[in-house]
Amino acid sequence: xxxxxxxxxxxxxxxxxxxxxxxxxxxxxxxxxxxxxxxxxxxxxxxxxxxxxxxxxxxxxxxxxxxxxxxxxxxxxxxxxxxxxxxxxxxxxxxxxxxxxxxxxxxxxxxxxxxxxxxxxxxxxxxxxxxxxxxxxxxxxxxxxxxxxxxxxxxxxxxxxxxxxxxxxxxxxxxxxxxxxxxxxxxxxxxxxxxxxxxxxxxxxxxxxxxxxxxxxxxxxxxxxxxxxxxxxxxx
Numbered sequence: 001x002x003x004x005x006x007x008x009x010x011x012x013x014x015x016x017x018x019x020x021x022x023x024x025x026x027x028x029x030x031x032x033x034x035x036x037x038x039x040x041x042x043x044x045x046x047x048x049x050x051x052x053x054x055x056x057x058x059x060x061x062x063x064x065x066x067x068x069x070x071x072x073x074x075x076x077x078x079x080x081x082x083x084x085x086x087x088x089x090x091x092x093x094x095x096x097x098x099x100x101x102x103x104x105x106x107x108x109x110x111x112x113x114x115x116x117x118x119x120x121x122x123x124x125x126x127x128x129x130x131x132x133x134x135x136x137x138x139x140x141x142x143x144x145x146x147x148x149x150x151x152x153x154x155x156x157x158x159x160x161x162x163x164x165x166x167x168x169x170x171x172x173x174x175x176x177x178x179x180x181x182x183x184x185x186x187x188x189x190x191x192x193x194x195x196x197x198x199x200x201x202x203x204x205x206x207x208x209x210x211x212x213x214x215x216x217x218x219x220x221x222x223x224x225x226x227x228x229x230x231x232x233x234x235x236x
Contacts, residue, residue, distance in 0.1 A: 021062045023223040024156035029180040029197045034168045035136045042080040042088040048191055048232035050077030050091065055232075057093055060156070060225035063209075064217045068113060073097035075130065079193075079232045084186045086138040086163075086193075091230070093131040095123050121208040122201075128172045135167045141181055156225055158183055158196050165195065171204040189234040196227045 057072040072093050080088035098117055103110040118125040141161045161181035169178050180197035202210060202222045209220030 024225040025152045026156040027197045029178040034175040035177045045080040045082045048079045051231040055230045058227040070100045089135040131171045137166045174204045191232040193230040
């Protein structure tokens with residue numbers, strides 16, 4: 001009987017560890033002060049319009065007891081191209097289009113979570129209905145030799161990134177620069193771009209639920225995973 005109790009405790013412990021949701025293991029965006037955008041880079045550049053119907057922003061948030069994921073839509077966006085290089089661009093994210101995907105739309109919990117995320121605890125959409133990302137630079141990707149090597153989640157990490165994108169992300173009235181790996185393809189007047197990375201929401205003043213010592217299992221991790229797929233083409 002004693003051995004059965006021991007095995008039972010071991011099983012319960014293993015289950016608890018398995019149930020504890022960790023933040024996605026992904027590339028961490030480098031965050032810093034907002035950078036100046038060099039407008040001379042886009043002189044004589046071709047302006048491509050973002051295909052809003054085929055472009056999206058995704059998000060994943062986690063807590064010890066689970067995770068939630070969803071999307072935002074873009075309301076407008078352009079990309080500036082010279083030859084086969086992206087030299088600029090700006091996107092507007094419509095925060096009011098926030099959707100929760102892991103809870104069925106008809107469930108009460110979906111509406112409750114959506115309302116909370118739109119409240120002042122998080123995005124405060126009544127005051128800040130949009131967010132923007134403006135490109136500062138796009139350079140060939142070079143792996144960070146000083147970064148700690150650890151196994152990353154394939155679902156949340158790009159395979160074979162081609163570029164490093166740096167830009168200014170403005171969210172809730174706060175602007176910070178972020179740099180992250182991306183796959184960028186420029187071909188025949190079209191651009192396809194994809195990225196997956198983590199940011200710390202506290203950098204943009206989102207402090208709600210981040211006191212782990214006080215909140216225990218109600219703690220909400222400050223790490224948020226962001227993904228985007230952008231398609232743009234010349235205006236005919």
